[in-house]
Amino acid sequence: MKKVNKYYLLIILWLSVPYLAQSRNMVKDTLDDIALILKRDENKIVLRWAPMSYSLWLNWKNARITVYKKEWSAGGFNPKIKPVLISDTIKVWTKEKYESYVTEHEPDNLVALCGYAIYSPYESIAKGQKPDLNNLADRQKEMQNRFMAVLFAAERSTVAAQSLAMRFEDNDAHINKRIAYTVRVSLPSGKQLSKTIVYDPDDYQEFIPVIKRGIEGENHITLIWDRKKHEKHYSAYWIERSEDGQHFQRLNKLPYIHGTDSKNQKLQGDISYTDSVANYRPYYYRIIGLDAFVGESKPSVPVKLMGRDKTPPPSPSGLKAYMPNEKYMKITWNYDNPTPDFTGFIVKKSYRHDGGFTLSSPILGKDIFEYHDLAQDYFGKNYYEVCAVDTAGNEACSPPIYGLINDTIPPSKPTGLTGSIDSSGIVTLKWSKGPERDIAGYQVYFSNKSDGLFSKITDYPIQDTVFTDTITLHTLTENIYYSIVARDVRDNISPFSDKILIKKPDTIPPSSPVFKDYKVLDKSIVLKWSPSNSKDVVRQELYRRKGEGESVLIASFDPMTGIYKDTLLSASTMYSYHLAAIDDSGLYSYSPSELKIKSPYKLGMKNGALEIKYGKKQTIISYNIETQNENLDYVVIFRSQNGEKYKRWKMSKKTTDKFSDIQDSDKKNRYKAYTYFKNGLKSKLLTYEK
Numbered sequence: 001m002k003k004v005n006k007y008y009l010l011i012i013l014w015l016s017v018p019y020l021a022q023s024r025n026m027v028k029d030t031l032d033d034i035a036l037i038l039k040r041d042e043n044k045i046v047l048r049w050a051p052m053s054y055s056l057w058l059n060w061k062n063a064r065i066t067v068y069k070k071e072w073s074a075g076g077f078n079p080k081i082k083p084v085l086i087s088d089t090i091k092v093w094t095k096e097k098y099e100s101y102v103t104e105h106e107p108d109n110l111v112a113l114c115g116y117a118i119y120s121p122y123e124s125i126a127k128g129q130k131p132d133l134n135n136l137a138d139r140q141k142e143m144q145n146r147f148m149a150v151l152f153a154a155e156r157s158t159v160a161a162q163s164l165a166m167r168f169e170d171n172d173a174h175i176n177k178r179i180a181y182t183v184r185v186s187l188p189s190g191k192q193l194s195k196t197i198v199y200d201p202d203d204y205q206e207f208i209p210v211i212k213r214g215i216e217g218e219n220h221i222t223l224i225w226d227r228k229k230h231e232k233h234y235s236a237y238w239i240e241r242s243e244d245g246q247h248f249q250r251l252n253k254l255p256y257i258h259g260t261d262s263k264n265q266k267l268q269g270d271i272s273y274t275d276s277v278a279n280y281r282p283y284y285y286r287i288i289g290l291d292a293f294v295g296e297s298k299p300s301v302p303v304k305l306m307g308r309d310k311t312p313p314p315s316p317s318g319l320k321a322y323m324p325n326e327k328y329m330k331i332t333w334n335y336d337n338p339t340p341d342f343t344g345f346i347v348k349k350s351y352r353h354d355g356g357f358t359l360s361s362p363i364l365g366k367d368i369f370e371y372h373d374l375a376q377d378y379f380g381k382n383y384y385e386v387c388a389v390d391t392a393g394n395e396a397c398s399p400p401i402y403g404l405i406n407d408t409i410p411p412s413k414p415t416g417l418t419g420s421i422d423s424s425g426i427v428t429l430k431w432s433k434g435p436e437r438d439i440a441g442y443q444v445y446f447s448n449k450s451d452g453l454f455s456k457i458t459d460y461p462i463q464d465t466v467f468t469d470t471i472t473l474h475t476l477t478e479n480i481y482y483s484i485v486a487r488d489v490r491d492n493i494s495p496f497s498d499k500i501l502i503k504k505p506d507t508i509p510p511s512s513p514v515f516k517d518y519k520v521l522d523k524s525i526v527l528k529w530s531p532s533n534s535k536d537v538v539r540q541e542l543y544r545r546k547g548e549g550e551s552v553l554i555a556s557f558d559p560m561t562g563i564y565k566d567t568l569l570s571a572s573t574m575y576s577y578h579l580a581a582i583d584d585s586g587l588y589s590y591s592p593s594e595l596k597i598k599s600p601y602k603l604g605m606k607n608g609a610l611e612i613k614y615g616k617k618q619t620i621i622s623y624n625i626e627t628q629n630e631n632l633d634y635v636v637i638f639r640s641q642n643g644e645k646y647k648r649w650k651m652s653k654k655t656t657d658k659f660s661d662i663q664d665s666d667k668k669n670r671y672k673a674y675t676y677f678k679n680g681l682k683s684k685l686l687t688y689e690k
Helices: 002-023 054-060 095-106 109-119 132-157 158-163
Strands: 034-041 044-051 066-071 166-168 178-186 192-199 215-217 220-226 236-242 248-250 270-276 283-290 303-305 317-322 330-333 340-349 370-373 382-390 395-397 401-403 418-421 426-430 440-445 466-470 479-488 500-503 516-521 525-528 537-546 551-557 563-566 574-581 588-590 597-598 607-616 618-624 632-641 645-652 656-662 669-677 686-688
Touching: 034 178, 044 132, 044 178, 044 192, 054 132, 066 166, 095 109, 095 158, 109 132, 109 158, 132 158, 158 166, 215 303, 220 283, 236 270, 270 283, 317 382, 317 401, 330 382, 340 370, 370 382, 382 500, 418 500, 426 479, 440 466, 516 597, 525 574, 551 563, 607 669, 618 632, 618 669, 632 656, 645 656
Parallel strands: none
Antiparallel strands: 034 044, 044 166, 066 178, 178 192, 215 220, 220 270, 236 248, 236 283, 283 303, 317 330, 330 370, 340 382, 382 395, 382 401, 418 426, 426 466, 440 479, 479 500, 516 525, 525 563, 537 551, 537 574, 574 588, 574 597, 607 618, 618 656, 632 645, 632 669, 669 686
16 A cells, blocks of 8 residues: 555545545544435345444445344334344455555555555654644544544445445345344454344435525525525535526536534534626526445536626715705716616615605706705705715615704694593593604693683603693682694694683582571561672572471572562470572582571461351351461360350360350350460460350
8 A cells, every 4th residue: 555655645635635524523532423314226225334333434345234123113123133144244345455456446546545545644643753632632533534534434435334344235135124233343352233223115205405595696696595404415516507598517526515613613604616707697506415335415406697787886976955945956976987787876865864764756967967856845854975886786875964944834723632531630631643753742832711821731742642640629710722733853833723622520519598587477487698708609509407306408599589488387495497508519508607597476366267157056166267277276266154254165286176066045055265276375265255
């Protein structure tokens, strides 16, 4: 192998460095294990395996490897069926076999590379040099590079993989059956390693590469495909390009390996490939994956891409925006050193300076440096930028500039003002939003009188269309009026809205009526008082209580009445009077204290009339007393016979009654009566003679 020393050392370094980035995560310095994968290739199953640690790699050339298989069903493995040996003992080629093969098949660089990596002396320590910390580290690095180089060679050459004892083909595989393969590695130390992999025809599916997206740059195209999905199947790729989508040419002479940071333990992100092209010349691209079995995938679906001009022209300068009158905004600019592909200008507009710019003009000609924006269609803040555009649609925009509008037009009169108030005095006002875009907000005014002066409640514009005010209800004013104005960003103020009336909930009772005089007459009591001076009183009520009884309503009056004559009385009885004033909210106020008066003691004391009708055999005696039943206690009728002394004969508690008496023809009776009242008095004698 001496004749390939220097040449293949360069191959190792060239191949192993990118492949090391791909495989570093698979290799562990201390894990003695193997990785095992399989592939269905037409009517056979191909197995590939490799050591996963450097220590195992150092003993690999002395290992003895055998392959077993066992069929299984969907229900699982049958433990009674033993695996069947399907291979001879597989070993790494000897040094002599490598030299013989390379001599006969020169130039088979990958096979030669494997022989060199396994049997050639390490060159990191010169002959006769004693090992130390520095050259030991160099030797370890050289050993790692050789290991990665043979792993790469095994993926790119079937013979190389077989020479490394890392490949086996089962030509009697029965690819329609489920098969479990086991690879067993026996080391000189007596240690054995094994790994099993299962083949299921129902789950087996070939993965075809997919280009996730293409980036069309200036004079270059970048292809992107997903690393995580593809790395499970492929370690390298062919990149192909076509002008017609039918005839493809390979762009890379060597398999394309997209390296990653070897310090990163997780392969993240995407795989990318960049091709240099002329702008605006379309190409079709596809990729072909190279797997660990020296196989190639079907090509991906082609994507059509082309390079594009991404360089914008110079941006305009000297931008100005102002209103020469109230009809339009005038925007002007300068432009120097236009590029050959420059086509014209566009003006953009926004209502804020930090973005949101939209087209305000069509593409203007190369020689146009002025644009008029009709201001009457826009309100609020106006920011402008002017952009230079080239044939590829690239834009270069000036810094934005503010255009001040000469706005002297106030907003329109606010409409839709409504309001409500609750029992706690919270007023809620609502109104319609004005059509102007430059309205900064609304200000609310109030007054206690319809024709009074309105005072401003809010010192700053309210941006909402709802406002809540809190008012006190403990006032004598029953109504409150509201109106609003709109204010724009330039402090123009609209006319007042139509004012609205809100009636306050009445929580204050009217002032109380007050008794000021009374008179007790023979037959009545006359009361006088001062009515309530509250304007919202709708009626007055007079209540009377007899003795210790309940107060009852005896009369109602209009708000201005101040006198009443009470005639429905009992004699010598204590009465208590009180007044109430009632307002239009139904609130009552009562006189401060009751007025107590005793009725006249002779009230209702009338003599009445006694009538006697004599007959031959019967006399009818009747009476009638003109008084109320409530004043009368009883009536007693006395009788005298033949001039004898009067004696009590009949008694009645009625004001009118009638009696009969048998008349003796020999005797002539006389009658008289007295009325007794509840106040203890007695009427005059009621007499009658015929």
